[in-house]
Amino acid sequence: MPSLNFMTGEDPLSLDRIRSVLTRLEDTIIFSLIERAQFAHNPRMYQRGAFKELRDFGFQGSWLEWFLKEIETFHAKARRYQSPDEYPFSSDLPEPVLPPLDLPAILFPNKINANPSILSFYICAIVPRITRRATLSLSAKKRAQGIIGSEEYEDDGNYGSSATLDVEVLQSISKRVHYGKFVSEAKFTQNPAAFIPHIRSRNRKALEDLITKPEVERQLLVRLQKKATTYSEDVVSDSELPVEGKCSRKIDVDGVVDLYESYIIPLTKEVEVDYLLCRLDGLSEEEVDALSKSKGP
């Protein structure tokens, strides 16, 4: 199945098409995690005010927040956040230097931005887990050099490289999670009458039950396990034989699966439900009535 973005192709609300984008983003997320896992945890990068050099020019946030702000400032000028599948982590960004693109209005107007939750679970749960391997091999190297001390084990000083990769991981997870809005719009449009009573009664549980597809989730997790296993192995040529017992993975495969199971899928569902909850905002009774009677595409 071809993987298209929301702009291309015939039916922007085809669930198959939207799911093909989600599948492609799995690769982006796994590869960016593998890259980040080559560096140490570097916890200092996530602590607000930890760098005197940033405080000196008046920036009070963390090293990562500084990276996000600088990168997003530039990307905002290039219209990145006018696209309905792109959301910034920083606020007070500049206006684009180009006039707005004439994008088709696929989504219902909304202000949902799940990035604060993404940033928080990424820093608290993901970075410490995926960098464990890098930290262990780093400490083995240091031990071999006779350097022993708690600091060396988790800080390799590569703050620029690590933060660049953090931004890549965060942007790909953010895109994936916010694609939940397209999934939700597609499901709503297929059968508005099923959703409208629960939207009106603000019944989150009923809406979540309607959008949940256990078999799709199960298949996703199986596929992800296979992908993460394959991508994290070193490929050897015909003449090289893998050394027995020396298969060192580039990333903790279970960590990747857990990231999806515990964070990415639940947060995508939260975005789907939040989107549905504002799906009737500003519509008149007559418009909602007409929607209720429409049978979808």
Ligand SMILES: O=C(O)C(=O)C[C@]1(C(=O)O)C=C[C@@H](O)C=C1
């Ligand atoms: O594919 C869908 O129908 C989705 O809603 C996306 C998704 C996911 O996050 O991957 C979320 C909820 C469903 O239970 C299945 C999968």
